[in-house]
Amino acid sequence: MSLVASLPGRPLTDGEIASLNRADAVELAVAVDSETASEAAEANAAADGAEGLLLATDAWVKGLDFLGGAWEVVETVPIDGEGDRYDALRACEDAVRANRERE
Numbered sequence: 001m002s003l004v005a006s007l008p009g010r011p012l013t014d015g016e017i018a019s020l021n022r023a024d025a026v027e028l029a030v031a032v033d034s035e036t037a038s039e040a041a042e043a044n045a046a047a048d049g050a051e052g053l054l055l056a057t058d059a060w061v062k063g064l065d066f067l068g069g070a071w072e073v074v075e076t077v078p079i080d081g082e083g084d085r086y087d088a089l090r091a092c093e094d095a096v097r098a099n100r101e102r103e
Helices: 014-022 037-046 082-102
Strands: 028-031 052-056 060-067 070-078
Touching: 014 028, 052 082, 060 082, 070 082
Parallel strands: none
Antiparallel strands: 028 052, 052 060, 060 070
């Protein structure tokens, strides 16, 4: 079972994101928060928990968005080293936010 397929069919709580950070499958799991106060208010009214997520391993970073009851990978960026990780995280975060604007 893939990491993405193992995620629950709902937004993740802070505790679940913390658990992902302790898991061997990923090196880093970070919620993608809303960019503006109005986006945050909409997100808080819609559902509790993180609806955007960045997952990083030593080989890649993935940006995920929660859409229609399932997690969807909206961006995957391969990385070669620590220097690439920041750029990959930024690219995936931007992709998740751009995906939300289309909704």
